[in-house]
Amino acid sequence: MNALDYARQHYDRFVEELFDFLRIPSVSTEAARKQDIQRAANWLAAHCRHVGLERVEVFETPGHPIVYAEWLGAKGAPTVLVYGHYDVQPAEKADGWDTEPFTPAIRDGNIIARGATDDKGQLFVHLKAFEAFMQTAGTFPVNIKMLFEGEEETSSLNLGPFIDAHQDLLRADVAVISDTAMFEPGVPAIPYGLRGVVLTDLEVVGPANDLHSGMYGGTVHNPIHALSELIATMHGADGQVAIEGFYDAVRTLDDTEREQLAKIPYTEAVWQRETGAPQPWGEPAYSLIERIGARPTLDIVSIKGGFLGDGTKAIIPHKALAKLSCRLVPDQDPDMIIELIRHHVEAHTPPTVQATLTKLHTASPVLINRDNEAMQVAIEACEKVFGKKPIFLLVGGSIPVVTDFQHKLGLPTILLGFGLPDDNLHGPNEKFSIEQFQVGIQTMLTFYSLLPERVNQ
Amino acid sequence: MNALDYARQHYDRFVEELFDFLRIPSVSTEAARKQDIQRAANWLAAHCRHVGLERVEVFETPGHPIVYAEWLGAKGAPTVLVYGHYDVQPAEKADGWDTEPFTPAIRDGNIIARGATDDKGQLFVHLKAFEAFMQTAGTFPVNIKMLFEGEEETSSLNLGPFIDAHQDLLRADVAVISDTAMFEPGVPAIPYGLRGVVLTDLEVVGPANDLHSGMYGGTVHNPIHALSELIATMHGADGQVAIEGFYDAVRTLDDTEREQLAKIPYTEAVWQRETGAPQPWGEPAYSLIERIGARPTLDIVSIKGGFLGDGTKAIIPHKALAKLSCRLVPDQDPDMIIELIRHHVEAHTPPTVQATLTKLHTASPVLINRDNEAMQVAIEACEKVFGKKPIFLLVGGSIPVVTDFQHKLGLPTILLGFGLPDDNLHGPNEKFSIEQFQVGIQTMLTFYSLLPERVNQ
Secondary structure (H helix, E strand, O other): OOHHHHHHHHHHHHHHHHHHHHOOOOEOOOHHHHHHHHHHHHHHHHHHHHHOOEEEEEEOOOOOOEEEEEEOOOOOOOEEEEEEEOOEOOOOHHHOOOOOOOOOEEEOOEEEOOOOOOOHHHHHHHHHHHHHHHHHOOOOOOEEEEEEEOOHHHOOOOHHHHHHHOOOOOOOOEEEEOOOEOOEOOEOEEEEEEOEEEEEEEEEEOOOOOEEHHHHOOOOOOHHHHHHHHHHOOEOOOOOEOOOOOOOOOOOOOHHHHHHHHHOOOOHHHHHHHHOOOOOOOOOOOOHHHHHHOOOEEEEEEEEEEOOOOOOOOEEOOEEEEEEEEEEOOOOOHHHHHHHHHHHHHHHOOOOOEEEEEEEEEEOOEEOOOOOHHHHHHHHHHHHHHOOOOEEEEEOOOOOHHHHHHHOOOOOEEEOOOEOOOOOOOOOOOEEEHHHHHHHHHHHHHHHHHHHHHOOO | OOHHHHHHHHHHHHHHHHHHHHOOOOEOOOHHHHHHHHHHHHHHHHHHHHOOOEEEEEEOOOOOOEEEEEEOOOOOOOEEEEEEEOOEOOOOHHHOOOOOOOOOEEEOOEEEOOOOOOOHHHHHHHHHHHHHHHHHOOOOOOEEEEEEEOOHHHOOOOHHHHHHHOHHHHOOOEEEEOOOEOOEOOEOEEEEEEOEEEEEEEEEEOOOOOEEHHHHOOOOOOHHHHHHHHHHOOEOOOOOEOOOOOOOOOOOOOHHHHHHHHHOOOOHHHHHHHHOOOOOOOOOOOOHHHHHHOOOEEEEEEEEEEOOOOOOOOEEOOEEEEEEEEEEOOOOOHHHHHHHHHHHHHHHOOOOOEEEEEEEEEEOOEEOOOOOHHHHHHHHHHHHHHOOOOEEEEEOOOOOHHHHHHHOOOOOEEEOOOEOOOOOOOOOOOEEEHHHHHHHHHHHHHHHHHHHHHOOO
């Protein structure tokens, strides 16, 4: 029996095992979940041992643990560094889930659970591809190192220092990450650009305490108004970011890139189906796909002020708070962007309140070099499995580790993911199609098989 | 021993009893507190019986109970209807309290607890004045009816229907309410105008679900932006409400009123001490005291959107929600104001989102007639206790029952309160000065003693 036949025979069990992993609510953003994060790391380490990986270790960090595992029995073959993350975004049923987010369910051929596609289900593809080879051939075509972190959703703060401290351990020939989506079912996609990130708090403080809105309304500048007014200055009516200098460092797309992007059938109808929003918004001079991948954005991802429990508290609150997030593109510099926003906030804050911008984290935008043999193997593997070449995409999301792999380890990195655009990662009813899980395993079996012929150690 | 001496001997016990009342977290805005509300009503009814009131009854309503008690043994004397409310605003230590809000404490001569001044402590003044007379004279100078509701902080929805259904029970010659503040220590104040209220939800809905901000940022109009942009259109830079027609029905102050208001020493320094805000805001053509009492306002009292737990969720949220509250002055009509706001919202909502305004409750503004004998007695009682006449105020707050007393029962109503402007009702560390509690009892003893000579039954 070959590895693919083995996988086909065991798909049901693979899904059951994944369910165990998904049941652990490893939400890295919530302090109260620290034990669940630890439990997920331990579960993952145990599963690495179970499939035959060696030197499995749970490295403690100042934040959440990093799980490392390897198998280096393929003498003369190249070494692949696989990255994934076992932490997930927060989720509660009340957010709009049809079922409990940490009680995985199968509906319409999809695994429904927080983390199903981002990233527990996708990192599981690599573990199961490894198992399938080991259980049939008794060996794996390449040397493999697996690196799984628990802080991707909180900016990977401790991953950079870990990479610095473990350069030898992590030495490899190519890095592979499955944490992205295909273009649509049957159409694989390889992102070659990822947006960077800026995340800040924006706090507006008014009176020293919450005040009775009847007794002081009309004399005190309400911090909720002041914050809203400040946010309203940040975009023009056309959706352009109105922070002075915001677009100055943006790399212009060349004609070839625009042509390639124009070929991607990301129509308004597709966008409409995915978002359910009334109509598109944003920079009129750019197509939807360009706005997402090639243009920077500024979003307020949360806002709060006043009494947020049941009912109403008739107050002018002491303060109001927003979280501001930018997605950056080459060659924007995150710290420079923060300074531009800070300048804008200072210039637009009236003397009736105080506004403070606090940096929470940043990640630089990244462009991936497509001109290497490993990328050719990825393209070939896609052709074999899907019968067509992958689409190369500029994507809107950010995967902080890619920069580190490029700059610290000098590794060509391939983003070969098997999610679908409507997986609703970060939202309610996150899903991972069982069929995508299966073609993912099939694609990785093919990729790992082809790699030794084409990439020198 | 006369009633005042009795009160002086028992002030410490009075405060201890009040502490028991304050320990019950009767927060009417929170569904989870329903049992505590019931407990507070029962405690209050038991205490009414304890001080010698008769026909004590806890009336159930579709919402929270109404407590009624009376003593009608003063043949030939007038009847006073006392109103108070035993429900309180929400409070949690994390809001900035130095001590637990429902564990009353004494600091610097003040009772610190949620409800200390608004309104448990102030309604207690009347119960203790009644007790002091009954325990010394064995009788009370006037007939008295006490009406305590549990929904003042949630708009008194069931009080109007109760008054309609119990006109005979509530028949009286004058109504007295202690639910306001003096001007400052030693300077009594009687409000003669109260602002009305409009409270609405304002919801902005964008995409069908929360979306990944990296994958859709730049193409979807973020509901937090859209709501902020909408809120920003509601005031001009000068603090004027920018809703078309908002001020049309506002009654102009006459010269005498403006002169009287100008005499009130509510300086910017006083305002600054009370609010701690950087500098005043609001309509430049009106003084601070005019803005609070004589001008209408529009405030966003709360706002929320996106993930509000620990950490950050990188999303464009499905929706964002604000609560909008107006304080109205004569002769503004609450329903008309809601229509004006609705029109403004419709005119300023872009096609990229949907905005919905939902009425939550309204109360009409009210002007109190000062030309009656009971008001003269109140003035005289203030002169006897404080050595000076009370200041007549237009105040910013709203007490919904006043309109009902005027229109449904035809009662002259006197707002004789003993709080202080810095009591921080609705905010953290709400307080009621023990000295104010004592002068309150003294003033009411005086008022009730003088009333029979001057007001005919």
